[in-house]
Amino acid sequence: MYELEIERPTTVADAVSALGGEAQLLGGGQTLIPTLKQRLADPEKLVSLSGIADMQGISASGDTVEIGGGTIHADVAADGTYAALSELASHIGDPAVRNRGTIGGSIANNDPAACYPAAALGSGATIVTNKREIAADDFFQGLFETALAEGEIVTAVKFPMPQQAKYIKFVQPASRFALVGVFVAKFADGVRVAVTGASNDGVYRWSEAEAALSADFSASALEGLTVSSDDMVTDLHGSAEYRAHLVKVMTARAVNAA
Numbered sequence: 411m412y413e414l415e416i417e418r419p420t421t422v423a424d425a426v427s428a429l430g431g432e433a434q435l436l437g438g439g440q441t442l443i444p445t446l447k448q449r450l451a452d453p454e455k456l457v458s459l460s461g462i463a464d465m466q467g468i469s470a471s472g473d474t475v476e477i478g479g480g481t482i483h484a485d486v487a488a489d490g491t492y493a494a495l496s497e498l499a500s501h502i503g504d505p506a507v508r509n510r511g512t513i514g515g516s517i518a519n520n521d522p523a524a525c526y527p528a529a530a531l532g533s534g535a536t537i538v539t540n541k542r543e544i545a546a547d548d549f550f551q552g553l554f555e556t557a558l559a560e561g562e563i564v565t566a567v568k569f570p571m572p573q574q575a576k577y578i579k580f581v582q583p584a585s586r587f588a589l590v591g592v593f594v595a596k597f598a599d600g601v602r603v604a605v606t607g608a609s610n611d612g613v614y615r616w617s618e619a620e621a622a623l624s625a626d627f628s629a630s631a632l633e634g635l636t637v638s639s640d641d642m643v644t645d646l647h648g649s650a651e652y653r654a655h656l657v658k659v660m661t662a663r664a665v666n667a668a
């Protein structure tokens with residue numbers, strides 16, 4: 411790692427003031443610290459978000475659960491207010507990752523195989539930043555790309571709670587990331603289906619499955635659908651064709667389990 415400064419503000423306003431120049435936000439460090447160790451980034455300063463009390467915790471109001479951007483995966487896993495989300499969090503990485511990694515860091519990083527982006531997109535969540543609120547449909551913009559501006563901080567994520575929901579991932583056993591993961595959420599006005607791990611463009615909604623499941627919320631409603639392997643990821647863990655196959659299988663399992 412390069413020599414660098416670290417600041418530990420206790421308010422969002424102080425974090426914003428600490429940014430500038432070659433400074434970078436630090437959430438749980440589960441992605442950023444390995445990146446620094448490999449010398450793939452060399453910020454002059456890290457601005458840690460872990461001491462900001464306003465970015466911690468989980469609260470529910472009506473059918474919405476709001477999770478502070480600095481909340482660690484282990485706390486989401488233990489909460490249980492939005493059961494499908496808590497279960498998702500309980501299967502992220504390993505205990506070390508879950509006790510440091512944060513929902514804000516995961517959403518901001520938008521790793522194409524990460525779990526929270528599927529939950530946010532599948533639930534129709536709203537990403538709250540220090541500047542604005544962004545619908546998940548507009549937030550995720552491709553591999554590691556989001557609508558965030560330079561230095562914009564994810565302070566919270568608001569999830570509308572569906573009638574039924576489930577996340578199922580086919581685990582990449584070395585990392586516990588999703589080889590393919592599917593989040594299915596059934597609301598009064600329709601079903602949302604978000605897929606992670608599969609596409610070269612990162613997390614996406616499978617609109618054909620949403621239409622079929624909105625008409626008939628059962629795995630059999632998916633039977634006539636085909637998933638194209640065009641634009642799917644091929645790597646040493648699986649081919650594009652294998653991932654396309656998994657998308658349909660994981661969706662059916664999520665519907666059955668929901």
Ligand SMILES: Cc1cc2nc3c(=O)[nH]c(=O)nc-3n(C[C@H](O)[C@H](O)[C@H](O)COP(=O)(O)OP(=O)(O)OC[C@H]3O[C@@H](n4cnc5c(N)ncnc54)[C@H](O)[C@@H]3O)c2cc1C
Pocket residue numbers: 434435436437438439440441442443459479480501502503504507510511512513514515516518519521523524525526562563564565585586587588
């Ligand atoms: C071994 C291992 C296994 C993992 N398995 C999984 C898995 O199964 N599923 C899964 O989804 N993830 C997995 N992860 C990733 C993990 O969930 C991390 O928590 C996540 O990638 C990054 O969150 P973080 O809080 O550690 O962010 P950091 O590493 O601190 O930051 C990541 C990026 O986000 C920025 N950032 C951080 N917080 C904010 C914020 N609040 N607002 C704006 N920008 C911010 C940083 O500047 C940086 O660019 C795994 C990681 C490891 C190391």
